[in-house]
Amino acid sequence: MRIASWNVNSVRTRLDQVLAWLEAERPEVLCLQETKVADELFPHASFQALGYATAISGQKAYNGVAILSRLPIEDVQVGFTPLLPQDPQALDLGEQKRVISAQIAGLRVLNLYVPNGSSLRSEKYAYKLEWLACLKRYLQAQEAIGEPLVMVGDFNIALEARDIYDPARLTGGIMASEPEREALLAALGERLEDGFRLFEPESGHWSWWDYRTAGWETGRGWRIDHIYLDAELRDHALGCTIDAPMRGNPQPSDHAPVIINLAWPPQDEGEDDDEEC
């Protein structure tokens, strides 16, 4: 099965592009970030017409996440609070709609829109670090449950020099500062690893290009959209790609889709695979 992640920068503005991409690619699951729409205005019917069930957590104008799936969606959870019921910060952070998860094909699919942080001196940067600290607690609680985990989203962090077009200039700034990198690494722990880096060690692969600097036209990008796998799912990973050409569309999102291909559900490895003659 294939699971994709795409920050669409408004699901309504991008609706035709998202529908066309779904028809062309037919992933089992697509996780959206920055849907920028209140739940009552989410375009459920357009996705259902293509065979995708929807689970959403949105708000007016900002943020918003959604899971679209051709496989049945079960046990949808919104925000951090379902796994951190006694955590007051988890409740406060839930005002911004950035977290949704669901059980699909026996997997826990967790879709995140990590705060950007704006600049290192901004209150939003402190919020980003608090949010990541809460994510760490959340993932510890999730690990205790024992479901296989795929964690996707817009992380708004480039973890390494090879994830930025000009690391010499940009390292240390927003999306590439040591505190936010450490906070994300602490949340990942020993458990979660970047699916893209299982297959591609080289630099030059980006998932976001700035509108303002004509980043796409000049090849200046960042790899800030990630798909993380636990050890069990790493054993089933077949490939991970970024559909960069989508950034070259007319009126594009500033992000491109990232797709992981998993050999899941696991096939029986026993001897009862005898075929009919």
Place this chain on the structure above:
DNA sequence: ATGACTAGCACGGCTAGA
């Protein structure tokens, strides 16, 4: 050093993104 461009809200010029 700063801004660029895009989207939402609402219809003028902000906020926010990254």
